[in-house]
Amino acid sequence: MSNHVSRRGFMKTAGxxxxxxxxxxxxxxxxxxxxxIRVASIGTGGQGSFHLRDGLSRxxxxxxxxxxxxxxxxxxxGWKNAGGGNVKKYMDYREMLDKEEFEAVCxxxxxxxxxxxxxxxxxxxxxxxxxxxxxxxxEQCREVCTIAHDKNxxxxxxxxxxxxPTYNHAIKLAWEEGVLGRINHVDxxxxxxxxxxxxxxxxxxxxxxxxxxxxxxxxxxxxxxxxKSGGLMCELATHQLxxxxxxxxxxPYRVFGYGGTDYWRDGREVRDTVNLVYEYHISxxxxxxxxxxxxxxxxxxxxxxxxxxxAKGLISEPYKVYFVYSSICGNAMRGCTELIQGDQGxxxxxxxxxxxxxxVGAKVAWADSAQRDEDDQxxxxxxxxxxxxxxxxxxxxxxxxxxxxxxxPDQRQFEGFADCAMHGGQPQSNYxxxxxxxxxxxxGLEALEKGHEVIIDPAWYTFxxxxxxxxxxxxx
Amino acid sequence: xxxxxxxxxxxxxxxxxxxxxxxxxxxxxxxxxMFRETVRRxxxxxxxxxxxxxxxxxxxxxxxxxxxxxAFKEVRELEARVSRWIPHSQTSYINNRAAxxxxxxxxxxxxxxxxxxxxxAETGGAFDVTVGPLIELWGFYRExxxxxxxxxxxxxxxxxxxxxxxxxxxxxTVAFTDEGVRLDFGGxxxxxxxxxxxxxxxxxxxxxxxxxxxxxxxxxxxxxxxEPGWTVRIRNPYNKEDRIEExxxxxxxxxxxxxxxxxxxxxGKEYCHIFDxxxxxxxxxxxxxxxxxxxxxxxxxxxTAFFVLGPEKTAAYCRAHPEVRAIVVxxxxxxxxxxxxxxxxxxxx
Numbered sequence: 001m002s003n004h005v006s007r008r009g010f011m012k013t014a015g016x017x018x019x020x021x022x023x024x025x026x027x028x029x030x031x032x033x034x035x036x037i038r039v040a041s042i043g044t045g046g047q048g049s050f051h052l053r054d055g056l057s058r059x060x061x062x063x064x065x066x067x068x069x070x071x072x073x074x075x076x077x078g079w080k081n082a083g084g085g086n087v088k089k090y091m092d093y094r095e096m097l098d099k100e101e102f103e104a105v106c107x108x109x110x111x112x113x114x115x116x117x118x119x120x121x122x123x124x125x126x127x128x129x130x131x132x133x134x135x136x137x138x139e140q141c142r143e144v145c146t147i148a149h150d151k152n153x154x155x156x157x158x159x160x161x162x163x164x165p166t167y168n169h170a171i172k173l174a175w176e177e178g179v180l181g182r183i184n185h186v187d188x189x190x191x192x193x194x195x196x197x198x199x200x201x202x203x204x205x206x207x208x209x210x211x212x213x214x215x216x217x218x219x220x221x222x223x224x225x226x227x228k229s230g231g232l233m234c235e236l237a238t239h240q241l242x243x244x245x246x247x248x249x250x251x252p253y254r255v256f257g258y259g260g261t262d263y264w265r266d267g268r269e270v271r272d273t274v275n276l277v278y279e280y281h282i283s284x285x286x287x288x289x290x291x292x293x294x295x296x297x298x299x300x301x302x303x304x305x306x307x308x309x310x311a312k313g314l315i316s317e318p319y320k321v322y323f324v325y326s327s328i329c330g331n332a333m334r335g336c337t338e339l340i341q342g343d344q345g346x347x348x349x350x351x352x353x354x355x356x357x358x359x360v361g362a363k364v365a366w367a368d369s370a371q372r373d374e375d376d377q378x379x380x381x382x383x384x385x386x387x388x389x390x391x392x393x394x395x396x397x398x399x400x401x402x403x404x405x406x407x408x409p410d411q412r413q414f415e416g417f418a419d420c421a422m423h424g425g426q427p428q429s430n431y432x433x434x435x436x437x438x439x440x441x442x443x444g445l446e447a448l449e450k451g452h453e454v455i456i457d458p459a460w461y462t463f464x465x466x467x468x469x470x471x472x473x474x475x476x
Numbered sequence: 477x478x479x480x481x482x483x484x485x486x487x488x489x490x491x492x493x494x495x496x497x498x499x500x501x502x503x504x505x506x507x508x509x510m511f512r513e514t515v516r517r518x519x520x521x522x523x524x525x526x527x528x529x530x531x532x533x534x535x536x537x538x539x540x541x542x543x544x545x546x547a548f549k550e551v552r553e554l555e556a557r558v559s560r561w562i563p564h565s566q567t568s569y570i571n572n573r574a575a576x577x578x579x580x581x582x583x584x585x586x587x588x589x590x591x592x593x594x595x596x597a598e599t600g601g602a603f604d605v606t607v608g609p610l611i612e613l614w615g616f617y618r619e620x621x622x623x624x625x626x627x628x629x630x631x632x633x634x635x636x637x638x639x640x641x642x643x644x645x646x647x648x649t650v651a652f653t654d655e656g657v658r659l660d661f662g663g664x665x666x667x668x669x670x671x672x673x674x675x676x677x678x679x680x681x682x683x684x685x686x687x688x689x690x691x692x693x694x695x696x697x698x699x700x701x702x703e704p705g706w707t708v709r710i711r712n713p714y715n716k717e718d719r720i721e722e723x724x725x726x727x728x729x730x731x732x733x734x735x736x737x738x739x740x741x742x743x744g745k746e747y748c749h750i751f752d753x754x755x756x757x758x759x760x761x762x763x764x765x766x767x768x769x770x771x772x773x774x775x776x777x778x779x780t781a782f783f784v785l786g787p788e789k790t791a792a793y794c795r796a797h798p799e800v801r802a803i804v805v806x807x808x809x810x811x812x813x814x815x816x817x818x819x820x821x822x823x824x825x
Contacts, residue, residue, distance in 0.1 A: 050553065053582045054557065057580070057583060057648065058566065058581060058582060059580070060580050073679060081584070081585065082583065083582070083648050084583055085646070194545070197542055199543045199680050201537055201679065201680055201681065202534065202680075202681050205570070252672070405563060406564055406569045406573070407564055408564040409564075409572065435480040
């Protein structure tokens with residue numbers, strides 16, 4: 001079979017999303033197929049400008065009507081990136097909400113402002129795209145999720161990997177074709193070798209800017225200050241915590257970790273090093289669950305004795321999976337990857353391309369056919385070898401398994417956002433996805449702060465109303 | 477007669493120097509009070525080198541390195557948007573879809589296409605970002621040079637021309653009039669990259685820097701302290717150790733196009749990698765063309781256009797555009813090289 005996802009496959013997902021709409025009893029809005037939704041962008045610094053250029057501008061179903069930022073250079077840059085012209089500029093988002101007509105907002109501001117902005121925009125009747133991490137506390141996250149539900153508005157969270165076709169294809173291969181076998185370990189890291197600071201302009205602030213910005217250093221380098229950010233856990237880790245949640249279709253039971261400010265002692269208040277272990281309990285109701293055949297006589301006998309075998313002779317009792325996470329700022333060799341490790345193979349996922357490594361002796365139909373199929377020249381099948389490390393040559397020779405697309409994940413996530421806002425349905429990165437990754441991030445942070453394990457209470461991600469599926473994916 | 481460049485006849489970049497930088501002649505007293513940071517990074521299949529001079533009273537070295545990284549970040553993001561080789565770039569998206577109808581793109585891409593249309597019109601079609609089908613036909617993308625048959629050439633030419641690119645600026649859309657039209661911003665990519673990098677550096681208050689991309693496109697911010705400008709030397713096409721011109725640039729961009737770095741030989745004849753979009757054939761009769769202009773996008777586009785236009789039409793263009801300078805070097809024997817300076821306020825003009 002092919003390992004390529006077609007555009008048609010993506011469209012089928014839109015159909016699946018429409019199905020969710022009906023299940024939730026929500027009425028689609030009355031937009032014509034060729035209509036566009038009007039979007040305002042709040043926060044047009046680095047990430048906001050990236051979305052304006054790569055996502056919002058390219059989305060066929062979005063018109064950018066206004067941009068808002070409290071820092072004039074970012075506002076002017078955002079306006080230009082939005083296409084300039086008739087796009088309106090604001091420094092105060094409340095004034096923009098009062099004066100402009102639009103249906104949705106893109107909120108890409110420092111974390112400490114997410115809650116108020118998202119709440120105010122939802123209460124003003126706007127669909128919200130809010131960058132991860134959703135809010136600064138679990139309580140705040142739950143409150144905005146509840147408002148979105150009550151007001152029947154879309155609240156999408158910026159986990160762009162959810163819109164990356166390669167990740168979606170990997171989910172399908174893992175869940176439906178079992179190419180990884182049983183996922184029994186997840187290992188992710190985001191390693192960089194710099195101070196994670198942004199340069200701060202020497203130009204004095206205007207009187208208008210000073211109304212919003214008491215300290216420009218803290219405003220620009222907000223990721224380094226506790227009152228504004230959770231540091232590595234909230235600005236980087238939540239992306240990858242979400243990947244573990246997605247592949248396992250589960251939330252962790254508990255987390256523990258160590259970390260500190262050990263290299264960049266430069267006045268920052270957040271850690272430059274974090275190391276954590278999340279423990280997941282996986283059972284048959286999780287789509288990431290996989291029963292296994294006994295692989296040894298002893299394993300078979302023990303499973304029979306403990307009544308762990310199902311009717312097909314497979315070991316089908318619940319099990320635990322450990323997710324090991326690290327983020328550091330003094331070495332970039334390993335970069336940013338997510339290893340999803342199963343007893344049949346491993347996905348090494350990155351946003352620009354991914355690899356599949358087959359375990360020795362694994363029977364993986366997808367991998368076998370990928371080797372033979374001329375259409376699958378990009379399919380990678382290499383054998384990692386029992387305990388052998390991969391040589392550099394093998395890695396160099398390796399080709400990524402990737403999904404052909406001329407739409408960037410950012411364009412996809414905003415087209416998906418607009419589509420759901422106009423026609424109903426829930427986005428792939430819906431508020432439950434954002435809530436769950438935020439809970440993992442904040443729980444990890446608490447474990448680091450307090451020096452003890454944190455049990456993740458299912459009540460934190462349970463509501464007394466029907467919530468969207470946090471593990472949607474689209475199929476080839 | 478056609479002079480023979482001395483390098484290997486193999487295709488591809490020979491790794492030589494088109495425009496060579498010299499950062500001032502000697503450290504001046506004024507520069508002694510500054511500190512210098514130089515950072516090299518790979519992007520757009522070439523090496524970018526940024527050198528900044530900064531006053532320690534205003535900046536510390538970590539600040540300057542941070543500013544340089546911000547500039548490189550913009551360069552990488554630009555590459556991700558405009559490269560035709562990146563599957564989900566805006567260029568790939570347009571190339572795949574614009575023949576079927578208008579495609580929505582970012583404002584900077586619309587601006588870029590408008591400029592490409594303008595410069596194509598101003599140069600009589602000598603610079604054209606739709607030249608890709610010709611490059612493909614002649615085998616340059618695959619580095620397998622071949623002389624195309626006339627019908628094939630006519631077929632490729634039918635897909636070339638900015639009149640086949642329809643822009644709707646208010647709607648921010650682009651459409652192609654024909655199947656097979658392809659955008660390729662390779663001819664101005666480095667200039668664009670230096671434009672965005674210079675903008676970042678200026679925004680952070682940098683007043684003295686020189687940046688180059690693969691040594692063929694150079695950007696100068698201000699001057700080295702106590703100097704009238706940044707010195708750029710242009711190499712001799714026949715001898716990379718020798719320089720044929722030395723000029724000063726300040727708050728300007730300089731680009732050089734040459735026939736001596738990328739070319740192939742077929743049936744005893746050399747063909748350079750720069751195409752005349754009007755004839756569909758590689759340009760003949762030129763060794764190099766250098767353009768100095770207020771932006772990198774301009775200098776890149778114009779160095780290519782001047783190479784195609786030759787000395788007389790380049791001079792005519794520059795008469796109408798006093799903000800642009802040029803140095804063109806027609807084909808000549810090594811001992812008879814005659815670089816022509818245009819719009820330089822010296823007796824050499």
